[in-house]
Amino acid sequence: MASYDKHPGKLFIISGPSGAGKGTICKRLIEDSDAGKIELSISMTTREKRVGEVDGKSYYFVSKESFIEKISEGGFLEHAEVYGNYYGTPKEKVLAKLSEGIDVVLEIDIQGALKVKEVYPNGIFIFILPPSMSILRKRLTGRGTDSMETIDMRLAQTLDELSYIEEYDYVVVNGELEEAVNRVKAVVTAEHSRVTKNIKKLLMDKYKEEA
Amino acid sequence: MASYDKHPGKLFIISGPSGAGKGTICKRLIEDSDAGKIELSISMTTREKRVGEVDGKSYYFVSKESFIEKISEGGFLEHAEVYGNYYGTPKEKVLAKLSEGIDVVLEIDIQGALKVKEVYPNGIFIFILPPSMSILRKRLTGRGTDSMETIDMRLAQTLDELSYIEEYDYVVVNGELEEAVNRVKAVVTAEHSRVTKNIKKLLMDKYKEEA
Numbered sequence: 345m346a347s348y349d350k351h352p353g354k355l356f357i358i359s360g361p362s363g364a365g366k367g368t369i370c371k372r373l374i375e376d377s378d379a380g381k382i383e384l385s386i387s388m389t390t391r392e393k394r395v396g397e398v399d400g401k402s403y404y405f406v407s408k409e410s411f412i413e414k415i416s417e418g419g420f421l422e423h424a425e426v427y428g429n430y431y432g433t434p435k436e437k438v439l440a441k442l443s444e445g446i447d448v449v450l451e452i453d454i455q456g457a458l459k460v461k462e463v464y465p466n467g468i469f470i471f472i473l474p475p476s477m478s479i480l481r482k483r484l485t486g487r488g489t490d491s492m493e494t495i496d497m498r499l500a501q502t503l504d505e506l507s508y509i510e511e512y513d514y515v516v517v518n519g520e521l522e523e524a525v526n527r528v529k530a531v532v533t534a535e536h537s538r539v540t541k542n543i544k545k546l547l548m549d550k551y552k553e554e555a
Numbered sequence: 556m557a558s559y560d561k562h563p564g565k566l567f568i569i570s571g572p573s574g575a576g577k578g579t580i581c582k583r584l585i586e587d588s589d590a591g592k593i594e595l596s597i598s599m600t601t602r603e604k605r606v607g608e609v610d611g612k613s614y615y616f617v618s619k620e621s622f623i624e625k626i627s628e629g630g631f632l633e634h635a636e637v638y639g640n641y642y643g644t645p646k647e648k649v650l651a652k653l654s655e656g657i658d659v660v661l662e663i664d665i666q667g668a669l670k671v672k673e674v675y676p677n678g679i680f681i682f683i684l685p686p687s688m689s690i691l692r693k694r695l696t697g698r699g700t701d702s703m704e705t706i707d708m709r710l711a712q713t714l715d716e717l718s719y720i721e722e723y724d725y726v727v728v729n730g731e732l733e734e735a736v737n738r739v740k741a742v743v744t745a746e747h748s749r750v751t752k753n754i755k756k757l758l759m760d761k762y763k764e765e766a
Contacts, residue, residue, distance in 0.1 A: 510752075513750060534738075
């Protein structure tokens with residue numbers, strides 16, 4: 345590829361309501377791409393490592409003390425506390441990948457995405473939507489993990505979260521999975537063809553030298 | 556498709572230096588797409604119809620008088636005079652397609668694209684680039700239609716035209732045709748997933764009604 349195509353990697357934030365299918369889409373995005381081109385962001389957490397989990401693959405497992413220190417240093421793109429455990433996206437890990445020219449995919453809920461946007465507005469924010477509220481209800485019920493109350497709460501939350509859609513760059517409806525995956529892939533490809541601020545200089549230098 | 560996907564068609568301006576291959580890319584874009592989804596813009600001209608050309612397909616053939624009247628009415632997205640003949644992109648024909656939800660592809664040189672941008676800044680402007688000046692020279696020479704002087708002039712012009720690249724949204728290097736066509740197709744798909752100004756209201760209405 346020509347040198348002006350070698351701008352560093354891009355951060356794609358795949359976000360959306362619970363049950364929209366963002367996890368499946370992210371998994372496919374990574375699986376279908378050439379090795380070393382795009383990678384999932386790995387979260388840091390203070391929760392106990394479970395059987396089968398690998399440090400640095402499933403999560404970065406750290407103590408509460410080091411997590412809190414990292415917060416105070418501004419070391420996270422976002423972080424949250426859930427049931428007494430901390431979870432966060434370590435900034436320097438993501439930035440290191442990006443500067444190597446590797447795209448990073450961050451799967452995250454809407455609150456988290458909005459926090460990331462404050463710290464890294466150059467990210468590309470993709471909102472994954474269920475095709476309808478009734479299908480979302482069906483999906484959440486089908487999981488069999490949540491009570492009816494929890495599901496009702498999540499549906500109400502989804503309506504709430506829709507109001508943040510204008511903070512995003514793209515919206516992809518996940519009705520048919522293949523279609524949704526292809527749309528997200530198209531966004532990744534297209535974003536790498538975007539005219540960037542430094543492209544004019546890069547091109548002029550390259551073409552003039554040659555002419 | 557859901558109703559919030561039914562925003563009207565989009566105008567894609569495929570532009571770039573002579574010899575970059577914009578014509579071939581446009582042709583493939585239309586050929587590979589489902590009928591009625593995306594169409595080439597048809598120019599209006601005052602030049603004589605040639606054998607085999609069909610009015611309303613190759614061009615809209617009109618008299619000089621009606622062309623000039625149309626100019627005075629602001630009826631063109633852009634127009635130019637070449638060797639005493641007029642050529643232009645009729646605004647109402649393009650807008651009619653867009654409002655029917657059909658994408659329109661406009662293949663045009665850089666001067667024309669810049670004029671279109673003044674009238675229709677919502678267009679999506681794609682700059683097609685040859686991979687290098689030496690390959691561009693080879694392509695222009697290979698055509699066998701231009702003198703060395705003309706080719707030298709075109710190469711100098713290309714360098715000049717590169718300075719307008721920041722007016723564009725995307726840049727696609729046409730080294731390998733399939734790769735370039737796929738990139739332009741990805742841009743078309745991605746642009747249809749863009750969060751638009753009215754999407755929030757459309758979505759809220761749809762999802763609330765259903766909830």
